[in-house]
Amino acid sequence: MATVDDADLLKRLLNGEQQAFRELVTTYQGAMRAVAYAIVGNRHADEIVQDAWLSVVRNLSGFEGRSSLKTWLLTITANAAKQRYKQNRREVLLDDLPSPHGTVDDERFSSDGHWLLAPYSWHQDSPDALLSEDELRECLEQTLLSLPQLQSSVLVLRERQGLELEEICNILEISLSNVRVLIHRARLKVFATVEHFEETGEC
Numbered sequence: 001m002a003t004v005d006d007a008d009l010l011k012r013l014l015n016g017e018q019q020a021f022r023e024l025v026t027t028y029q030g031a032m033r034a035v036a037y038a039i040v041g042n043r044h045a046d047e048i049v050q051d052a053w054l055s056v057v058r059n060l061s062g063f064e065g066r067s068s069l070k071t072w073l074l075t076i077t078a079n080a081a082k083q084r085y086k087q088n089r090r091e092v093l094l095d096d097l098p099s100p101h102g103t104v105d106d107e108r109f110s111s112d113g114h115w116l117l118a119p120y121s122w123h124q125d126s127p128d129a130l131l132s133e134d135e136l137r138e139c140l141e142q143t144l145l146s147l148p149q150l151q152s153s154v155l156v157l158r159e160r161q162g163l164e165l166e167e168i169c170n171i172l173e174i175s176l177s178n179v180r181v182l183i184h185r186a187r188l189k190v191f192a193t194v195e196h197f198e199e200t201g202e203c
Helices: 004-014 018-040 042-062 069-084 127-146 149-160 165-172 176-200
Strands: none
Touching: 004 018, 004 042, 004 069, 018 042, 018 069, 018 149, 042 069, 069 165, 127 149, 127 176, 149 165, 149 176, 165 176
16 A cells, blocks of 8 residues: 555646656655666666656556555566566576685575674774775675676665565566575675685685
8 A cells, every 4th residue: 555655745746746756756766776777787777767757657647556656666667677678587597607706605694694603804994994895895796797687686676775575576576485595596695705805805
């Protein structure tokens, strides 16, 4: 069901209030771009978001409030991305490429993705340490880009956008068990990157 804020905003949008549309864009543009990026990558994400906004404007009067405005907007964005890149819509990949550093043993962390035995730590109190933090961020971005498309999509939607697993299922049109497998594999590779960096100082 739509929230009270959604209902008020929707009413203002349907009345043609320009400020309401600006609020809608300001509130959800970032999340929509993140969904587009998760599905099609950086190169086409902005085009997908533009297509999604056109679809939103055309279909706004048909929004029935069965979901939140955010979920509706993200679903439209995901559909725009998937229509353009249907060949990328697939279930868990069988030819899944391994991480360049191998993977971390499943027994190293719990089912919710937290470390049972933490990786090596390094001190954050020096210029060298701060530089290392930037380098690690770069390594993690490289790892994210190297993941199979659906693994990357699920990880971005879960970790960067904070979506619930059920929302991710609906947006990507995959099963809950598939989402769990995808996020587990993606986290393994991210954790392997972190551990390798902490041990060697390199990607």
